Amino acid sequence: MELTKTYRFEASHILPKHPGKCSRLHGHSWILHVSVEGPINPETGFVMDFADISEVVEPLIKRLDHKHLGVYHYELRQIHWHIEIPDEDRVVGTPLGFYPTSENLLWWIAGQIGLGLDKGWRTSELGPTATTKWSKISIEETCTSQALLTREEYDGNRS
Incomplete structure (x- = not known):
């Protein structure tokens, strides 16, 4: 059987390789x-x-909420921009050098939460059995745009 829990966070990003x-x-x-x-x-x-x-999942959501996702240096139309961040942890939610597409964000999130969910993280008596694991993670950046990462795809591409 499959269970799904939904979370929401607000975050900014820039995709300098995008033509639009x-x-x-x-x-x-x-x-x-x-x-x-x-x-x-x-x-x-x-x-x-x-x-x-x-x-x-919630510690990760707190890390991302009201933060900027991605890198400090952006190359846009032959102009180099540098964003000075006085306190990285308060502003940037993802690692330096991270390119924040929805697809990349899903892979990164899977790596962050997968270990906890697969180790049978248990805080209550209703915790998982030994064979419980995450099966899919999806993210919506707008009400019409969603990316989905399945466990099968994640496991098949980690090697």
């Missing part, structure tokens, strides 16, 4: 969907408590 308006600074109301799958635990009746999913 996305090459300029802009922001989104991002919506992240995290799905886990596994058998129903016969003792508890749960696959996993939704609160246990949040124990893994």
